[in-house]
Amino acid sequence: MNERILIVDDNKNNLRLLQNILEDEDFEIYATVDSTEVVDLAVKVKPSAILLDVMMPILDGFEVCSLLKQEPLARDIPVIIVTAKTETQDLKTAFDLGAFDYIKKPIDEIEVISRVKSALRFKAQQDKLTEMASRDGLTGLFNHALLIDLFEKELLKAKRNKSSLTFIMMDIDYFKKVNDNYGHLAGDLILKQVAEILTNSVRSSDIAGRYGGEEFGLVLPETNVSNACLVGEKIRSAVEENHFDIGNESIQITISIGIYSKEPEESIDSKEMIKRADEALYKAKTNGRNRVELG
Structure with a gap:
């Protein structure tokens, strides 16, 4: 173009x-x-x-x-x-x-x-x-600082256009066990492959970033709660079904997901949206992991 x-x-x-x-x-x-x-x-x-x-x-x-x-x-x-x-x-x-x-x-x-x-x-x-x-040096996704910066810009745009906006928090389940059992190089490999799954599961207009450690953040512009749930479930299912090759072994992992969607007329700041998505993620963890919960 x-x-x-x-x-x-x-x-x-x-x-x-x-x-x-x-x-x-x-x-x-x-x-x-x-x-x-x-x-x-x-x-x-x-x-x-x-x-x-x-x-x-x-x-x-x-x-x-x-x-x-x-x-x-x-x-x-x-x-x-x-x-x-x-x-x-x-x-x-x-x-x-x-x-x-x-x-x-x-x-x-x-x-x-x-x-x-x-x-x-x-x-x-x-x-x-x-x-x-x-960019995060390991996964190639946006780093924490830029993820938040881009999220805040999308929030300004959503408020101006009176459109929906979703923030998703994701965390790899039992990731410490992966590091303990297979080593940190294996953990790094899994983080990179999960990042690839995220990238392949969203639109080009969506924003995927490494929030920190084994946590990922996803910003979905013009996405309401029902569509956000479809995206979350798509990612959860793709991670669960993927076989991660670690040396001569192939292992499977799961991911827990928390979602918060801002309605078009709703007034809320980025910190509160992240907090509510994080609370939904905690709910997914306490309710058994490998699931999607709403904030």
Whole structure:
């Protein structure tokens, strides 16, 4: 899929000119003349870069840039200020607010292409570094910190869109016995294989992470309680039926699962959702393990 670029300019001629330049480079363009809708549009479209005019009614480019950097779902998008105001103080203001670069007016085609591609290279590098730092070294799933960060972002989105959201806590049953009987290398192998089962059991839009130790967390956007139970049971069954090869032996394990689903109109924070999913997990453990329980 082509990179998405969001262009913001109240002058339709400038907007059309920038759009034509970037479409010729095979970018997918989204455009608006309304500065008040930029943040919502950025969250919805998820562009790889934003070209932002400075002189606009209601909210100027500096104010919009500041709002973008305050929005968790948009703050990492490179913002390129488009301006005829190239005085040092104006540029300092833009960079202090978090802008990545600027393009001078009148618009020059080569400059536009060069600066946009520079911003995209920077974002690709940052995304790669973030990805490397955000993965659990053993399982390849998101680590605890990023799992929670992404969960909180999905919760903001769910509240904005008034949609359902589910958090699932999972724990491998009797994992200490596996380590005691077969060694920690065997335990590591099982953790990696369970992670593969999780990845293969969910949608690309779902978020799977290693919560800690033998615990895993799963975030299911736009998923109500009935669908969450289907996902939980699918994972539980897949783990139970899988044969884990440990050296010359093949063993079977089980997993206990706790689920909490937020209804569209419900007001709840991430910590409380995790707490309720954890309580449901504890209920699954006390009720015999290898089962799915609701919080």
